[in-house]
Amino acid sequence: MLEPSGPYSWRIALPHTTAAVPIARALIRTALAGLETSADRDTAELLTAELVANAVEHTSGKGPIELLVELSPKGFRVEVHDHDPDPPGDLSPEHDAPPDPWQEHGRGLLLIRTLSAACGHRRTGQGKAVWFTLPAPRIS
Template sequence: MTRQSRGGGSGGIGTSSPNVRDEFIDGAQAGPDRVQLRRRLGRADLAAVSEVRGALREFLRRWGKPARADIAELLTSELVTNALVHTDHDAVITATLSRRGLCVEVRDFVGRRPEPRVPDADSGTNGRGLILVQSLADAWGVRAHGVGKVVWFELNGGGTA
């Protein structure tokens, strides 16, 4: 497992993509004082990225930290897009909200580990996702998970960033 600490932004829950399903897990099933959103995304289903953002936005309303929720949406979009684009497989997102804050995990089914890289100035908008995660998350990392890996980040409940 790799753990890195930070050094130093409307859609409904509806699932219009055919391979997308939300699961809300409250209380005892998720654990004491925890609630989870879990969604499986189909291979190369980039339309699901905006749907995940909407579902996460709705899920995080109970958190009461709008600035942190905006950051969570952005970072989740980056990780989900990376999983779908760079693996050509399904992905599973799990967002867990607890007293400590928010943990978002995006699992894919390819073992190749992502590496943050400084993007070339001529590369357009590509190559900046993990730099954003590294910069904005309170902690983040990558861990092996059976066939594949999980890329995750945490946002604590404090701060206004």
């Protein structure tokens, strides 16, 4: 297995459709393949799928969604950029009310808050970026 000696990054434009979710998951699998990392592959795939699905569902289709993946010795970061400047739902942990068990939606941001090392959002020149990080490996 390889350990990243420096930062690596991938950037890809995704369609503003539900087809973007499996494409994003495949990119995460590819980015983490062969790298010795504690950024749990399943968690990274799940959280990326949540970010992309939220961007598709909650923003207008004015253009592609952009996925940015950064891998470094310090950890793993994923950002999803869209053209809507409005912030996503609340990403702060003090709002961790249990989701309504009868609703189909409403668990994505809770998963991101709970399973990531850090998460947040920021405005960009074209809209916003929503991100999460996972820690670097602890090699014993």
